[in-house]
Amino acid sequence: xxxxxMVGAGMIPFGELFDTGMKEMLPRTLAAALASxxxxxxxxxxxAAWFGNLQPSDxxxxxxxxxxxxxxxxxxxxxxxxxxxxxxxxxxxxxxxGSGQVDVALAIGADKTRETSTxxxxxxxxxxxxxxxxxxxxxxxxxxxxxxxxxxxxxxxDVRPEHLAMVAVKNHHNAVTNPxxxxxxEVTVEQVLAAPRVAGPFGVLDCSPQSDGAAAVVLVAExxxxxxxxxxxxxxxxxxxxxxxxHAHKHDMTTFPSTLRAAxxxxxxxxxxxxxxxxxELHDCFSGVELMNYEDLGFCExxxxxxxxxxxETAVGGRLPVNPSGGxxxxxxPPGATxxxxxxxxxxxxRGQAHNQVDGARWGLAQNVGGPTAxxxxxxxxxxx
Amino acid sequence: xxxxxxxxxxxxxxxxxxxRVTGPDEDLITLAVAAGRLALGGHNPPQRVVLLSxxxxxxxxxPLPVLLRGLDxxxxxxxxxxxxxAPAVLDAVxxxxxxxxxxxxxxxxxxxxxxALVHDRGMLLEDRSTVANSLPMRVQSVHAHQxxxxxxxxxxxxxxxxxxxxxxxxxxxxxxxxxxxAKDAKRLGGRIIDGIPAGAAGPLFxxxxxxxxxxxxxxxxxDAAIGAAVTASAVGEITVTRDVRPPLxxxxxxxxxxxxxxxxxxxxxxxxxxxxxxxxxAMRCPQCGTEAYPRRERCITCGRMGDGEAFRLxxxxxxxxxxxxxxxxxxxxxxxxLAIVSLLPTTVRVLAVVTDATPDAARIGGRGELVLRLVAxxxxxxxxxxxxxxxxxx
Numbered sequence: 001x002x003x004x005x006m007v008g009a010g011m012i013p014f015g016e017l018f019d020t021g022m023k024e025m026l027p028r029t030l031a032a033a034l035a036s037x038x039x040x041x042x043x044x045x046x047x048a049a050w051f052g053n054l055q056p057s058d059x060x061x062x063x064x065x066x067x068x069x070x071x072x073x074x075x076x077x078x079x080x081x082x083x084x085x086x087x088x089x090x091x092x093x094x095x096x097x098g099s100g101q102v103d104v105a106l107a108i109g110a111d112k113t114r115e116t117s118t119x120x121x122x123x124x125x126x127x128x129x130x131x132x133x134x135x136x137x138x139x140x141x142x143x144x145x146x147x148x149x150x151x152x153x154x155x156x157x158d159v160r161p162e163h164l165a166m167v168a169v170k171n172h173h174n175a176v177t178n179p180x181x182x183x184x185x186e187v188t189v190e191q192v193l194a195a196p197r198v199a200g201p202f203g204v205l206d207c208s209p210q211s212d213g214a215a216a217v218v219l220v221a222e223x224x225x226x227x228x229x230x231x232x233x234x235x236x237x238x239x240x241x242x243x244x245x246x247h248a249h250k251h252d253m254t255t256f257p258s259t260l261r262a263a264x265x266x267x268x269x270x271x272x273x274x275x276x277x278x279x280x281e282l283h284d285c286f287s288g289v290e291l292m293n294y295e296d297l298g299f300c301e302x303x304x305x306x307x308x309x310x311x312x313e314t315a316v317g318g319r320l321p322v323n324p325s326g327g328x329x330x331x332x333x334p335p336g337a338t339x340x341x342x343x344x345x346x347x348x349x350x351r352g353q354a355h356n357q358v359d360g361a362r363w364g365l366a367q368n369v370g371g372p373t374a375x376x377x378x379x380x381x382x383x384x385x
Numbered sequence: 386x387x388x389x390x391x392x393x394x395x396x397x398x399x400x401x402x403x404x405r406v407t408g409p410d411e412d413l414i415t416l417a418v419a420a421g422r423l424a425l426g427g428h429n430p431p432q433r434v435v436l437l438s439x440x441x442x443x444x445x446x447x448p449l450p451v452l453l454r455g456l457d458x459x460x461x462x463x464x465x466x467x468x469x470x471a472p473a474v475l476d477a478v479x480x481x482x483x484x485x486x487x488x489x490x491x492x493x494x495x496x497x498x499x500x501a502l503v504h505d506r507g508m509l510l511e512d513r514s515t516v517a518n519s520l521p522m523r524v525q526s527v528h529a530h531q532x533x534x535x536x537x538x539x540x541x542x543x544x545x546x547x548x549x550x551x552x553x554x555x556x557x558x559x560x561x562x563x564x565x566x567a568k569d570a571k572r573l574g575g576r577i578i579d580g581i582p583a584g585a586a587g588p589l590f591x592x593x594x595x596x597x598x599x600x601x602x603x604x605x606x607x608d609a610a611i612g613a614a615v616t617a618s619a620v621g622e623i624t625v626t627r628d629v630r631p632p633l634x635x636x637x638x639x640x641x642x643x644x645x646x647x648x649x650x651x652x653x654x655x656x657x658x659x660x661x662x663x664x665x666x667a668m669r670c671p672q673c674g675t676e677a678y679p680r681r682e683r684c685i686t687c688g689r690m691g692d693g694e695a696f697r698l699x700x701x702x703x704x705x706x707x708x709x710x711x712x713x714x715x716x717x718x719x720x721x722x723l724a725i726v727s728l729l730p731t732t733v734r735v736l737a738v739v740t741d742a743t744p745d746a747a748r749i750g751g752r753g754e755l756v757l758r759l760v761a762x763x764x765x766x767x768x769x770x771x772x773x774x775x776x777x778x779x
Binding site for chain 1: 648708709711723737768
């Protein structure tokens with residue numbers, strides 16, 4: 001496979017974008033990504049696009065992207081893989097560039113979760129993620145679905161509510177300086193613990209917000225990279241993996257097997273170890289999920305997540321900063337855009353331009369786990385030497 | 386004349402103003418199944434099922450097939466729904482052929498279900514008599530959402546209850562009176578047993594009480610000016626199985642918050658799953674023994690295709706993980722817990738709503754049983770399935 005360079009990455013600020021429709025979000029995001037290309041790029045140079053979008057808004061997703069961005073002359077494919085959608089869009093674009101069929105590819109992700117009423121969003125999403133006859137009528141909403149894992153995880157490994165709260169505190173802190181973050185305010189452990197309850201161990205402040213947003217990256221073949229930049233970021237590994245769909249069929253709920261599988265593939269492809277990672281953007285849709293991800297990705301041993309968050313090693317300035325962007329928790333979580341936005345953050349980190357810069361970061365990792373906790377994506381990026 | 390060999394009695398756990406009331410996942414069918422299963426325990430399957438209620442929520446479509454499946458009976462067993470209260474239930478028991486399961490349910494205040502298995506031995510019911518005079522004190526039209534009540538208790542007592550009891554006492558000085566509130570029965574000179582609910586289940590609770598106290602006598606069931614009576618005598622052995630838990634305050638019941646949003650429904654999807662769901666039937670791969678619930682077209686261990694050996698899952702289990710959902714969910718009463726339950730000794734786990742418990746009552750490792758409940762109403766169609774009922778300390 002040809003080496004794949006990321007030469008541009010941009011996003012629009014996540015939030016409740018009531019005044020912005022999909023048809024405005026997409027051109028603005030594409031413009032932001034193209035503007036980040038050091039030596040310039042126009043939309044006409046794109047040869048193919050992959051559009052990560054969970055819930056269509058304003059109609060036929062691929063068509064809306066092509067129409068609103070003037071991409072009528074190139075193939076556009078919509079990617080839907082639950083919360084792994086964004087990183088899967090990048091994986092598809094990277095495969096196309098790597099194969100030699102495409103030299104310049106766009107991976108863009110967008111969702112407008114605030115386009116439906118807060119309450120109906122639960123059922124809309126569950127309809128896409130749950131078995132219609134068996135699990136759907138039980139009302140296993142997303143926070144409950146993840147809480148079922150985290151409750152068992154806390155039970156087996158002596159993880160306390162305070163440990164969950166520490167994740168929220170850290171990620172909120174990181175978002176304060178991020179102009180693209182949805183929730184730019186600090187919270188305290190006490191506030192998180194005292195927040196209204198949502199499901200199981202999660203209170204409101206343990207949950208990511210429902211955000212609108214979009215993000216995009218531009219991937220090019222190695223031989224054309226220097227036409228666009230002298231400082232590309234390299235797509236070095238990716239993995240996408242699935243797991244049992246029904247919660248009753250998940251043998252050990254203290255781990256996400258799809259993350260184990262996706263990470264194994266991505267690390268093998270990159271030829272590195274978990275200990276090589278300098279900065280990571282992980283799926284913290286709910287606070288405790290970030291802790292489980294530490295273990296699944298090999299950032300600590302089994303049962304070591306509570307100690308790792310306590311140690312401060314995953315804060316900016318620590319050994320392995322996690323979610324310097326604020327994460328899903330505070331930056332926001334429009335699912336189609338989430339994974340792409342993680343890579344936007346890593347692109348900036350690996351070029352030394354990030355708002356919460358991790359000094360000398362060389363290897364970055366992005367990870368999602370989602371749907372009925374049954375799909376994960378991992379992307380590994382490397383700075384230009 | 387008939388014999389009753391077994392009685393089952395069930396009341397919801399929720400209580401309001403001293404009266405049991407149904408939970409959000411209970412209705413005529415789930416109450417009937419709860420009492421019916423208790424009566425059937427250890428006996429041969431009945432040849433006929435008669436379900437009686439004065440308040441049937443559904444007249445057509447759903448109830449009887451779900452009732453039969455919930456009772457672990459063949460769908461070919463004849464089953465009928467009759468509209469009637471306490472007198473109709475007592476008359477049905479007294480006139481039924483051996484092999485009939487009679488279930489009486491009331492779903493309003495004082496919700497209760499009783500079931501009697503009529504047999505060729507057991508408690509003898511004889512000297513059956515009935516009265517049916519027209520005194521329409523309560524009129525429930527299928528076109529109206531409420532019952533029209535002629536609000537005059539004295540009229541009901543003087544024109545309904547009193548003459549009906551007199552007509553049915555059959556020379557007995559102090560008959561047991563059911564179907565109305567115990568204090569009214571007492572005022573009318575009737576004998577009562579504590580804890581007998583008014584309404585359709587009353588006669589079956591009263592027969593159980595008489596059997597437990599080893600007494601016979603005249604039992605009169607009344608509803609306005611309608612009545613039925615039998616003379617009971619404890620000739621043979623009868624088992625009485627009661628499932629009435631210590632009460633929980635009805636105010637703690639999960640309830641619908643906010644928008645009443647319907648949960649989308651697919652009839653073919655319902656139909657494909659309904660038998661497995663209602664009968665807790667799982668599948669075992671004949672090649673490698675891997676268990677699957679629901680069934681799988683392809684065995685996840687060995688890849689074998691097609692149907693395997695069906696087997697019934699145990700109804701008791703242990704919680705693997707559980708969370709209480711506090712957030713309002715449209716169409717779903719909250720707060721309430723969900724649990725993933727291991728049905729040991731099988732390898733099967735199920736996801737179920739935790740029922741008959743206050744929030745946060747369920748714990749990892751806690752034990753309980755699966756009970757048939759109304760899981761959801763989807764586009765108007767009641768969707769039945771199993772809920773998890775945690776054990777309570779004895």
